[in-house]
Every structure is written in structure tokens, then in C-alpha cells.
Amino acid sequence: xxxxxxxxxxxxxxxxxxxxxxxxxxxxxxxxxxxxxxxxxxxxxxxxxxxxxxxxxxxxxxxxxxxxxxxxxxxxxxxxxxxxxxxxxxxxxxxxxxxxxxxxxxxxxxxxxxxxx
Amino acid sequence: xxxxxxxxxxxxxxxxxxxxxxxxxxxxxxxxxxxxxxxxxxxxxxxxxxxxxxxxxxxxxxxxxxxxxxxxxxxxxxxxxxxxxxxxxxxxxxxxxxxxxxxxxxxxxxxxxx
Numbered sequence: 001x002x003x004x005x006x007x008x009x010x011x012x013x014x015x016x017x018x019x020x021x022x023x024x025x026x027x028x029x030x031x032x033x034x035x036x037x038x039x040x041x042x043x044x045x046x047x048x049x050x051x052x053x054x055x056x057x058x059x060x061x062x063x064x065x066x067x068x069x070x071x072x073x074x075x076x077x078x079x080x081x082x083x084x085x086x087x088x089x090x091x092x093x094x095x096x097x098x099x100x101x102x103x104x105x106x107x108x109x110x111x112x113x114x115x116x117x
Numbered sequence: 118x119x120x121x122x123x124x125x126x127x128x129x130x131x132x133x134x135x136x137x138x139x140x141x142x143x144x145x146x147x148x149x150x151x152x153x154x155x156x157x158x159x160x161x162x163x164x165x166x167x168x169x170x171x172x173x174x175x176x177x178x179x180x181x182x183x184x185x186x187x188x189x190x191x192x193x194x195x196x197x198x199x200x201x202x203x204x205x206x207x208x209x210x211x212x213x214x215x216x217x218x219x220x221x222x223x224x225x226x227x228x229x230x231x
Contacts, residue, residue: 004160035221042223042224043224044221055214056214056218057218058218092160094217100211100212100213100214100216101210101217105151105163106151106208107163108153108162109160110160
């Protein structure tokens with residue numbers, strides 16, 4: 001079974017630009033979550049989608065948005081990029097039903113490294 | 118507000134000895150806990166989990182202990198191997214749809230020296 005696939009792996013953008021990151025979950029997984037990892041801050045939850053609906057949202061500004069398509073693939077968009085948005089963005093998938101992660105842990109992709117200059 | 122805390126940013130252990138990684142949480146609604154391991158340039162990989170109805174779960178060299186009254190859990194690795202050198206994240210979830218938003222600690226970087 002293929003794992004979670006994220007594209008692109010690396011991205012360099014300029015302040016003020018916008019960016020779209022893509023994620024393909026494990027086949028059969030209907031929940032897709034996004035996390036931001038920065039040095040010293042660990043993994044911070046951005047949002048989670050289940051069956052094309054945003055089910056959970058973290059404490060990030062509205063510049064961060066996402067969506068999920070009918071095939072469970074997901075995209076994340078960051079508009080008006082700031083230097084502080086430089087981070088590793090991780091996508092993860094799970095079955096998304098029943099007790100959270102009890103029978104199916106969260107599976108992560110290898111991330112997209114975003115650098116804002 | 119950080120609801121899951123890993124107070125030791127780093128830990129160095131000799132090969133063959135025990136590694137103990139600690140994690141504290143503040144939210145009493147958390148009832149399921151997971152540990153992830155992360156190598157540089159890779160995504161985190163699931164290691165082991167524990168439900169709040171248990172106080173211990175073992176999987177090979179890895180054992181997680183949960184002390185609900187202290188809101189504390191720990192991951193024991195015995196014996197430690199150089200390949201265990203990685204960043205370890207503790208995560209917590211609650212039994213509701215909001216539980217799908219995993220709360221992670223900031224991680225502990227483990228170095229196992231030969």
C-alpha cells in the first residue's frame with residue numbers, strides 16, 4: 001500500500017506570494033490532517049478534513065486554508081506569505097471514523113519544506 | 118497553550134542502556150496517547166500507543182507507561198540502539214471528533230552513542 005504522498009518536497013517563495021501544497025492520502029483513508037513543524041515548536045495542528053468537510057481547525061490565521069476533494073486528496077493554501085511561514089508542512093491521513101486513532105494511527109507523509117525569503 | 122509537554126529537549130544515552138522519554142499533559146479529557154519517531158527529512162512514524170484504561174503497553178523494545186493521576190506518560194526503550202537516534206514526539210487525543218486534532222509535544226531529541 002502506498003503511503004501518504006506530498007508534493008512538492010521543497011518550495012522557495014517570496015514574501016507576499018501564495019503557495020499551494022498537495023497531499024494524497026493512503027488509499028481508503030478519508031481523514032486528512034495538516035501540521036506545521038518549526039524549530040522549537042513541535043508539530044502544530046492546522047486543520048483536519050473528513051469527507052470533504054473541515055472537521056477540526058487549529059489556531060492559525062485565515063491566510064492558511066485547505067480543502068479536500070471527493071477522492072480524499074487534499075490541498076493546503078497559504079496566502080500573503082510571511083517569513084515566519086517558513087516551516088516543514090506535514091500532511092497525515094487516517095481512516096477517520098470511530099474512536100480517534102484507536103485502531104488506525106495517524107500516518108504522515110515526508111512533508112513539504114517551505115522557505116519564504 | 119501547550120497541552121502536551123515534553124520538558125527535555127534532548128537526551129543522550131549509551132548503546133545498550135535504557136532510554137526514558139517523558140511527557141506531561143494538562144487536559145483531563147485526553148484518553149489516548151501516541152508516540153511518534155522522526156528522522157530528519159522524513160515524516161513522523163508511529164511507534165506505540167496507550168489507552169487511558171491501561172497503565173502499560175509493550176511492543177518489543179518499546180514500553181509506554183501511563184500515570185493518569187499525575188497526567189504523565191513515559192516511553193522506555195530497552196536496550197537502546199544507535200538507530201533509535203531521532204526526535205520523539207508524544208501526542209494526545211480525546212474520544213470525540215475533536216480528538217482527530219492530535220496535540221503534540223515539542224519533541225525530545227534522543228542520541229544513542231556507541
